[in-house]
Amino acid sequence: MNTAALFGLLGAALVGLGLFGLVVHPNPLRKILAFNLLGGGVFLVFGAVARRGAAAGMGGDPVPQALVITGLVVAFSATALAVSLLLRLFQETGRTTLRDEDGGKP
């Protein structure tokens, strides 16, 4: 097995773990962490793709690396937005769960 395949498999494993966490855990903070794990797996897959697509004599295809950098910025902003919403929710209600006890009253 070459390194690109190994990293691709590791990426797939991270994606699986992250997806599991995102679906199974009810707690939003755990979901946010799982999203980051999942994102890390996707970026690793991009890395494996870059290595496999490398031209002769090059270390890697630069395009997926550029995509990963953009993806990191997006994932970072998404995490920041999610955490700030969660913090605000905690300040307002003292809880960090997504329970709907109000039933949607205005």
Place this chain on the structure above:
Amino acid sequence: MIAHATTASGFLLVLAIVFPAAGILLALTLGGRHAERITLALLPVGTAVAIAIACEVWRAGDALVYLLGGWQPPLGVMLRADGLSAVMLVTTSLVICAAGLFGRAGFRTPENLHEARAPLAFWTLLLGVWAALNAVFLGHDLFNLYVGLELLTFGAVPLVALSGRPETLTAALRYLLFALLGSVLYLLGTALLYGAHGTLDIALLAARVRPEPVAWVAAALMTAGLLAKTALFPLHLWLPPAHAGAPAAASAVLSALVVKGSFFLIVRLWFDAMPGLMPQAAAQLLGTLGAAAILFGSVLALRQARLKLLIAYSTVAQIGYLFFLFPLAMGPDLGHSWQAAAWTGGWIQLVSHAFAKAAMFLAAGLIAEAVGHDRIAELAGIGRALPISALAFGLGGLSLMGVPPSGGFVAKWLLLTAAVEAGQWWWALVMLAGGLLAGGYVFRVLGQLWGDANGSLALRARVSRRREALALALALCALSLGFLPLQPNALLQIGRPHAAELVVR
């Protein structure tokens, strides 16, 4: 390799994205009360750009193209407006205009303050959603579209929580978590496609992609992710509390436009990037989910006690119709007349729903402002106090039901005849049932609004006629689509090489 060149009026595509984006930067720099002025100044400018693009596309009969930096794909990134993009750009700008003018009353910076949180957030996010939607409609590169999609989410999620009430924070967080799952699945799909084909440009992908496992897996991941953002049943759970909890102007934009952005990408993916590759079973599955959304969303809308939640569940239902595009407008053999009819019907459904739903949310917002609540059971007789709002709600409702003359009627008629002609009559049954259920929930509200008031009608606040007129104008837009001829529309086919086989009757 296809060589592209920037068309003469290609710069318009750049302006469509740059104007709202520059507005955000300017609003954040100048801050406070300037945000409102900048947005209001940009509304007519952006609308003029969208209309100019539509006119150019129609006149040229071909797509407008702009190569960023003059670089050819796959090295460079291309902006491209075909007939679909043109229709979406114009719809978006009209709805954003109405929402912006409507939002003036609720998001004015108080006189004694330099800056207030909610107004600044509303005006900049409105511009942000607009820029992101335009980027989604004009993008021609799957990764660029991903960035547009993310910007759309980042603009839309805080709009939900503008009021800062705990239940809207919960709704926004739930929406964001669904959206994040969706975006990361979409990104994984693009990684696989890039790995297999070495490009993310839609036209180049269409030439290279073959029916093989990597294409199925990538497309399935991307579609699943986009479905979560489009809120197709059973991934709709986040939508009703989010859309019902937002302020009326924001609800209108979210329900009319934001969910359509991700739907637009599903269509781009399957019809333009991977034409003819969708397996029949997958098309039937998407149609089935759409049918389930129609029935489930409509029944839940019927059971809602609150007006805004009723409208939000009706969005869940109306999104379902859009997914009949997949079983009806694509298939192993193109060239059937019903495919062109279904294609047109699906897009008219999207546009007329955008106008009708925005009108209904604005009308519901005015009613809630005037009465102080939106409990349907206690709204008896409000139609006499707010006749224009009630009329806007009713006209929007007619379009949802599919009663002539309305855009909803043209859309549903085209989809219905396409389903019958294609021999897939089961979709027609669902559409008929959906129309009846929509009639049920619309008349349930109208009956209350125009019914006899029990006791005296105490209005908490007066609402201006001007804002009522905005809701009515949107409803009339939905209605005026009903005067389109009942046949496939040529504008929707412009610039789509893979739609060339679709016969225009």
